[in-house]
Amino acid sequence: MTKTTIDAQVSPTRHLGVLSKMEVNRLLDQSRGSVFRLYRQCSLAVLNYGDTSDNAQEVMDRYEKFDIQVTSKERGIKLNVTNAPATAFVDGTMIKGVNEHLFSVLRDIVFSHDSIIENPKFDLSKSDDTTDAVFHILRNADVLHPETNPQLIVCWGGHSISRLEYDYTKRVGYELGLRALDICTGCGPGAMKGPMKGASVGHSKQRITTGQYLGLTEPGIIAAESPNPIVNELVIMPDIEKRLEAFVRTGHGIIVFPGGVGTAEEILYILGILLHPENKGIPYPLVFTAPETSKDYFTQIDEFIGATLGAKAQALYEIVVDDPAHVATIMQEGMTKVRKYRKEHSDAYYYNWLLKIDREFQEPFMPTHENMRNLPIHKDQENHKLAATLRKMFSGIVAGNVKEEGLKAIAEHGNFEIKGDKEIMDRMDKMLASFVDQKRMKIEADTYVPCYTLVK
Incomplete structure (x- = not known):
């Protein structure tokens, strides 16, 4: 037995x-x-x-x-x-x-x-201290490599994806590996494992034995997304916000694959940061990519971004359908721009100190029923602040779907109520419904029951 x-x-x-x-x-x-x-x-x-x-x-x-x-x-x-x-x-x-x-x-x-x-030396209510704290955790884990040029590509996407989508993430990772680019993901399965697996083959063909496969996670999500065995450097950040900051501070470019609300949360996070006026001109290559059969995921995301954050936000990324080599080429060319900018502005290659990250992106969001109900989801605010609010909303849905404390809260008090401007809520309803139809909300998609109620 x-x-x-x-x-x-x-x-x-x-x-x-x-x-x-x-x-x-x-x-x-x-x-x-x-x-x-x-x-x-x-x-x-x-x-x-x-x-x-x-x-x-x-x-x-x-x-x-x-x-x-x-x-x-x-x-x-x-x-x-x-x-x-x-x-x-x-x-x-x-x-x-x-x-x-x-x-x-x-x-x-x-x-x-x-x-x-x-x-007491770290006042985590202050933005600079939070950024320093993220740096100290990463340095203590010995994952910052000052001797290397910009080459770490962050890959985001769902842990529950189709076999075709998973194979596509491997193809993209393979093209990145052939170009000597390293991989950073959320460390779990699906779109977090595929790019690492593909890159490991690309690195092997190029006789690269020092490839970095960095996995960043946090206590609230690690049980739902156990680290995959290809990760050779694992770091557990204290919370989701510090995990997200670690991604954008250490990474030199970001590729987003299809996912669910967790992926939408990550997209809103990076867009909110890049939309901040102080970050204008900082090169940060950002690509959304999927196989032909899954392009509808990013069609919905793109329409939602256009309707809520506008064309300026849409200009920050490129959508590439079914072309792994082109995705890798965009990243490779982007690394040249990142290196040039960092060198001209005396910023470290291994940690993006110059990137401005406001407190609303750093302060841990507790997805209680009250906090979810009181999110200011309206257009009467700067775009980067609206992006921060929408990021929190998606974070709450992730918690209600898979995190221990979120599951308990929903079981005890029922669905989260989410209120906002009717136009935004209508767009939100359409996008979330498409995630459900595409079976992207949970692994047990056939039995998915929403943990949220949209109040229009």
Whole structure:
């Protein structure tokens, strides 16, 4: 009979292998403290790699007996895991990539809590301090590479996509890899895995052995989007807003594949930033791309952007249908412009310090029923501020679809009510209905019940 869970003691193979006695004691203290539940949840998500569920609560319930404890061994640490998903092991030994991700969780959860959130030197109500905090988390994870030219391409898209769409993301990733470009995604399956898989083949053909496959996630989404095994650098940011800022600060260009409301949230985030007057002229190549059979997704997105944010926002991106090589060429040419601009303005290649990100894009949005109901969804405001509001709305729907706290809130209090200008609500209704029709809202699309009600 095949085991479904395994007990094991695990040693670090990459992260946290050499620690001082003080660092070990701090980890032991933290693992028994208030951050333990968060640490346990993220660790389970990593060990549950390959699972097809996008329901965070269902995963936690299925492995309710799972436990993980940090133990001290000769000035180092080991992890004792009990009732862990057996898929993370081969012949009783943990898969090396899963091991690396597991210790990345420990590194980031403890560092973020101890050195950022609880550190009085960081005032996270201030924009500059938030940007510094994001930088410190990434630097601590050793994912910033100052010796390289701009070449990191962020790829966004859905974790639940069709096989044809997945194959298309691999084709685009392959063309990027042939051009020596690296990949950064949200680290999960679907459109987050495909570009990495394709790029790994392209890199191999070009004999590139140092390819970066950076995965950025956050505690609220990691259980629904467990890290895929191609990710060779995993970072868990404290919340969705810092995760999004990490994407745009470290990335040099962005490619968006078809997805659902989470992808729409990411699109509104980058458009809102690029629409800010202080960011005018900063080169940031942005491409929306899909196979021919899926172009309707971006048709709906483009129409919604035009109706809400206008032609100025539409001019910030290019839509490419069924042409992976052209997408990669746009990015390759964009890297030349990014490098030239960064060099002329003395900005780092590895972290975009010059990009202006307002507080409304940085402050964590709590998707409570009250906050969702009070979102100012109207055109009587600057476009970049409207984009920030729409981003929060989509973030709330994502929470209601897949995040543990959102699922609980909907179960207890019913649907989120979303109010706004009638024109915007009509456009929103049409776009969200198209996502449902295209089965893009959840993996269990046939049984999808909306977690929101649009009030016109």
